[in-house]
Amino acid sequence: MRGAERFSKLRSSLLSRYLLIIIAALLFLPVVLPLTTIVYDLFNRVDAEEQPKDAALYSNIKELEKLWHNEALLLQGAPPEVINQRLHELSGKYSRATVFWVDGQGMTRLTLGPAQSVQEVQGVGGPLPVHWTAAEAIAFMKQSMKREPLTIVAFVGDKAEAGEGFMVMQIPEAVLNVVLGKSISIWYGLVLLVLFIAFAVVSWLFFIGIRKRLLRLQTAMTIIGPDGMPGAIASGKPDEIGRLEEAFNTMVAELASSRRRESEEEGLRKRLVSDLSHDLRTPLTIIRSHLHVLTKEKITPQGQASLKLMDERIADLGVLIENLLSYNLLNSGRVILNRERKDVFRLLRESAAAWYPLWEKEGFEVDIDLSDKPLYWNVDEIWFRRILDNLYQNIVRHARSGCYVGISTEVRAGLRVILIADHGQGLESDSTSKGAGLGLTIVDLLLKAMELDWTMDSTQQGTSIVIFNQQQEI
Amino acid sequence: MSVTLLYIEDDREIGHVVSSDLREREYGVRWLQSGEGALEAAADSQLVILDVMLPGLDGFTVGQRLKRAYPQLPILMLSARSSIDDKLQGLEFADDYLTKPFHPDELAARIEVLLRRAGTAVSEPLALKHLIVYESDNRVVQADTGHEIRLTGKQHQIFSYLLRHLGQIMTKEQIYEAVWGEAYMEGDKTLMVHIRYLREKLELDPAVPQIIETVRGIGYRVRA
Known part of the structure; x- marks a missing residue:
């Protein structure tokens, strides 16, 4: 049961599919090439059956050459009549070839074969000379080199020294082409090409399939819903x-x-x-x-x-x-802070306006000196007011002795900063209402959350808090 | 005519002490211990003091219903919950929000401000130093001579705005935006000019203003 499950997993695995393609690619040449050769051979056999019966006679040129030289050897010393007779017999067997022989004196003795072939031979090399001169023999041999038609020449007695002349067999090209089966080689090439293309297409489709699904996955991961x-x-x-x-x-x-x-x-x-x-x-x-x-x-x-x-x-x-x-x-x-571009001087003024009556009641000297030119920072208005409330609360509770609150702006290191100062006895003093510093911790957390910085300088003469924005104004 | 306050508070002890204190301050108080019957009771009340945590319908729901039924009726939320979310939710319909434990004087001050802002507490003339201000019929007269001081439209609007926020310091941006109905532009001197003319009319010595006080660095205030 588990084995079947594992097999099913293996079968559906991308890895096994990919390996299958790779194996196919590796086996492509050693397996497919012999396979196609077998197919070719089968084709060949089928084709051969469809060819004229005597086509097989011309399929092996080497055999033909061997046969022709053997025949020439056997005819050594034979009278011309015997040679004529033997050539008649051979012409009967190889009816599509042109056969002729020239005796030792250079006289053409017999020309056999289909009329058309003779004409062809005559057309190619000119009419066969009745009496061969050396030049004509050389011209004929030269023409024969082209193998159109295939010309097999053998000296009677299979050696030139015999001086008994030579015998020639010419096989027309058309006959040879049928034997070589050109059409089959085209099929062979085509099959190979198709197999190569099929392999490429299968690989391509495989990766396209993977790519498409991966892209779909990526899109699903990127698109975020409401x-x-x-x-x-x-x-x-x-x-x-x-x-x-x-x-x-x-x-x-x-x-x-x-x-x-x-x-x-x-x-x-x-x-x-x-x-x-x-x-x-x-x-x-x-x-x-x-x-x-x-x-x-x-x-x-x-x-x-x-x-x-x-x-x-x-x-x-x-x-x-x-x-x-x-x-x-x-x-x-x-x-969650809802940060917006706000004029912090305005917030400072409004917050100071709310605290002013209390400062007044407590007898504080209030010194507010903020520029008319707005200072825009990205802050959450409600929480920024809360920061100021905590700072003012600290002043009222811990710096009452100084009876002073100063809210001003200065330029420090090229930045416009907010300065909140008191003349109390500093944070180290033993204020009767000293707490755990929670108010300032909240100030620190909130300022950090609004990406604002602050410093505090506390001495026995007073405390000053500087709030600034490293990113300057917006 | 005494001003009637509708006070909705479920805590008996707080309700008892607060309503006694408000009665001592000469307010008529109708105290309910839940939101039930609030709509009917609000019909002849001039202000609602509403606690958030109530049995049955919570204070936010009751407040929203009251505001829908009586849009002009000021509502002061009184809550022991102090989270920003609660405050924001409360201020969507309420006019003010006070967190417990509050001082009774602070509650009274806020009630006074809300009533003044709503125009409820303006039936009686307001004595301001050497002036008597009849807010209901937009008149300002010299207390000693009875001579009426005529203000222009804008001067009157500025003065009324400061009177509605009696005792509170208002920044120039707040005054400008309330009177002109548009955003204050940096360096705009219009308000200062209007206040100068206003002082010339109202003050005995405009160089030493007694009525419209300048709070340096913040804004202006009219004190009772």
């Missing part, structure tokens, strides 16, 4: 690419389910944070409201001061809860 996920693809054959497609579909499904889980978790987390915020803030609100009720009662100035302090601490707790929850969201990367 949910930000690539869609599943219909898997085809159960080969390597098919399995890759299935693996891709599995991956997409898992990714989608993971996203869904993540989004559910995110919702759960947000809800948890909200609920936690609610559960912490509600009792604080109740306490604060009751404190307010108490302030209206007749209480000693010391009691009033305590109530005020408690109220302030509750406000601080509110801020701490806010920061804690924001930090939780920011640190888990759940916050």
Whole structure:
């Protein structure tokens, strides 16, 4: 069962298909060539049957030459009549050839063969001379070299010294061509060509098929749907690419389910944070409201001061809860910033306008010196205000002693920067409301998320925070 | 005529303390512990204070329904949830958003601002230093002489805008965009010129303005 499954896998494997093509290519020459030769031979046999019966007589030129020289040897010393008779016999057998012989004196003694052939012989080399001169003999031999027609010459007695003349057999080219089977060699070439082309086409189709499927896979992986996920693809054959497609579909499904889980978790987390915020803030609100009720009662100035302090601490707790929850969201990367090109000076002015009454109430000297020329950075407006809120909150809580807040702009190293300064005792001082620095951590996280940089210089004379944008203005 | 506030809060303790405090500040308070009946109760209320977490329909849904039914009615969301998403969702229909634990004075200040902005609290003339401002009939008079100060359209719009945001500092961009209805252009002196003329009419000594205060580096403010 497992074997059958493995075989089916092997059969459907791209690798085995590719190997099959390679093996075919390797075996092409050693296998196909002998195969075609066999086919050719078969053709030849079939063809031979279709040819005139005597065509086989002329198929082997060497045999013919051998035969002719043998006959010449046998006729050594034979009288002309015997030679004539033998040549008559041979002409009868090789009826399509022209046969003649010339005696020792150079006289043409007998010319036999189809009339047409004789004419041809005469046409090619001119009429056979009755009496051969040396020049005519040489001209004839020269003409015979061309093998059109094939001329076999043998001296009677098979040697020139015998001086008994020579005998000639001329086989017309047409007869020889039939024997050689030119048409078959064309077929042979064609079959080879077709086989080569077929091999090329099969290889090409194989790779085209693979390429097409790979491209389809690539497209499916690249195109992202409205949910930000690539869609599943219909898997085809159960080969390597098919399995890759299935693996891709599995991956997409898992990714989608993971996203869904993540989004559910995110919702759960947000809800948890909200609920936690609610559960912490509600009792604080109740306490604060009751404190307010108490302030209206007749209480000693010391009691009033305590109530005020408690109220302030509750406000601080509110801020701490806010920061804690924001930090939780920011640190888990759940916050999506909606960054836009904004004039940060305008945001600074609007934020300062909201804080101004409090600064005024606390007796702060407020020094705002921002240029009229806007400074455009790519920021999320709400979160940028949050950064400023945290910085101003720090000033009010920790730098109250300095009673100063300065918001200005400067050019430093060719960049327009924002400068927020106070005259407090610095971060190292023991402020009564010193916290865990969560506010500044949130500032750092948010500025980084908005691709802004900041530095802080804190001494006992005050703290100054510089916010700048390395990418300059946009 | 006392202003009636519709206060929707499910927490009994908070609801009790806050509504007592608001009554002491001479507001009529109708307190509901859920969104049920809010639409009917809002009909004769001038402002809604709405908690987000309510039994049954949540505060966002109740707020949206109220805003649809009474588009002019100011809604102040009061929430113990402080995430940005909540605030954004709330401010889609609410006019202001206050996070718990709030100080009752802050709540009262915001109510005052919202009522002023909605034109509800303008029935009584407003005394501003040497001026008396009748916002309902667009009149400004000298308190001692009773002499009326005539303002041009733009001057009146600027002054009204600052009065609607009484005590708040408004930046020049905010004033310009609210009055002219178009984006403020860098270096535009139009607003400054209008304010100068406005001060000449309103102030006793325009060089030392008492009514329209300049907050250096930020903007302008009219303080009560």
